[in-house]
Amino acid sequence: MITSGRVAINGQAITKLGVVIDETKDKVSVDGKSVSVPAEQLYIVLNKPKGYLVTLKDDFGRQTVLDLLRSCRERVFPIGRLDKDTEGVLLLTNDGDLGYRLAHPKYGVEKVYIATVEGQVRPEVVAKIEAGVDIGGGELAAGKAEIVSTSVTKSVVQLILKEGRKREVKRIFEALGYKVIHLKRISFAGISASGLRLGDFRYLNSKEVKTLKKRVGLLGNDFKSNGP
Numbered sequence: 001m002i003t004s005g006r007v008a009i010n011g012q013a014i015t016k017l018g019v020v021i022d023e024t025k026d027k028v029s030v031d032g033k034s035v036s037v038p039a040e041q042l043y044i045v046l047n048k049p050k051g052y053l054v055t056l057k058d059d060f061g062r063q064t065v066l067d068l069l070r071s072c073r074e075r076v077f078p079i080g081r082l083d084k085d086t087e088g089v090l091l092l093t094n095d096g097d098l099g100y101r102l103a104h105p106k107y108g109v110e111k112v113y114i115a116t117v118e119g120q121v122r123p124e125v126v127a128k129i130e131a132g133v134d135i136g137g138g139e140l141a142a143g144k145a146e147i148v149s150t151s152v153t154k155s156v157v158q159l160i161l162k163e164g165r166k167r168e169v170k171r172i173f174e175a176l177g178y179k180v181i182h183l184k185r186i187s188f189a190g191i192s193a194s195g196l197r198l199g200d201f202r203y204l205n206s207k208e209v210k211t212l213k214k215r216v217g218l219l220g221n222d223f224k225s226n227g228p
Contacts, residue, residue: 006031039074043204043212044092047193050085054078065090068199079103080111080164080188088113088185089193092201098209101216102189108162109215112187113169114148117178121147121155125176129159135171143172154181189215 005013008029009021021028023037046065048054053064056077065078069092076092080103093099101107125145132142143161150156155178161168170180186192189212196202204212213219 001030008032039094041095042072042074042076042093043095043098043209044069044072044076044201045188045191045193045196045204046090046092046201047196047198048082048087048090049198050087053084054081054090065092069201072201081166082185083167083170083183086183086185087198089188089191090185091188091191098213098216098218101218102212103164105163107216109164109189110187111161111164111185111189113159113161114184114186115157115159115169115173115180116182117155117157117173117180118153119155119178120150120152121157121178122150123147125178126157128176129172133172133175135165135168135175139165141165141168141172 001007002017003015005015007014009019010027011029028035046068048065048068051063052068053062055064056066058064069076074094076094077099079091079093079099082088082090091102102109126147129143129145132140135141141161141163143159143163145160146158148156148158159169159172165171169183173180191204191208191212210219
């Protein structure tokens with residue numbers, strides 16, 4: 001294509017091989033059509049703190065999780081959701097195929113939460129969660145549950161859910177007569193935020209990304225990590 005004059009740099013046709021360009025400044029076209037280097041695929045786990053919205057933009061100027069990723073080299077989007085006052089694991093990527101599958105209920109990706117609720121949670125409550133709870137709007141939510149600790153004033157419960165509905169954990173407990181006073185997601189598809197302080201993030205390594213892809217039917221055998 002180059003020797004036949006089909007390639008142009010900044011509007012000037014070239015025929016010499018080996019011309020060096022700056023891909024951040026120079027404009028390259030082939031047959032008059034602009035071409036560019038595709039964005040590298042990034043995979044991130046963020047230990048989300050309270051007070052940040054899981055959205056790309058907020059019309060009211062409130063803080064979003066993207067404010068915590070200013071050093072990220074490419075624009076990424078969150079996979080799924082976490083409430084503003086919920087902490088913990090949030091995955092972000094610019095890989096649309098993987099993001100879609102990880103968030104879609106049909107792939108049954110597990111999310112693990114630790115919920116602190118007011119009052120004493122008894123074993124029969126755990127049984128109800130595992131059997132399925134009507135959370136309103138014609139939706140039935142179910143998952144694995146385990147009482148971590150309990151007292152008269154408050155209880156700590158671990159839940160493993162696969163649906164990813166909006167405010168699902170809080171709606172489950174509200175339907176059962178409990179108020180969630182603290183909520184943290186400790187794992188998403190087997191990825192944790194271990195070693196990360198609240199507000200910090202890291203890039204997933206090749207092994208982690210391959211594992212995620214295999215979970216949702218994307219083998220990713222040709223994947224090479226673009227993270228540091």
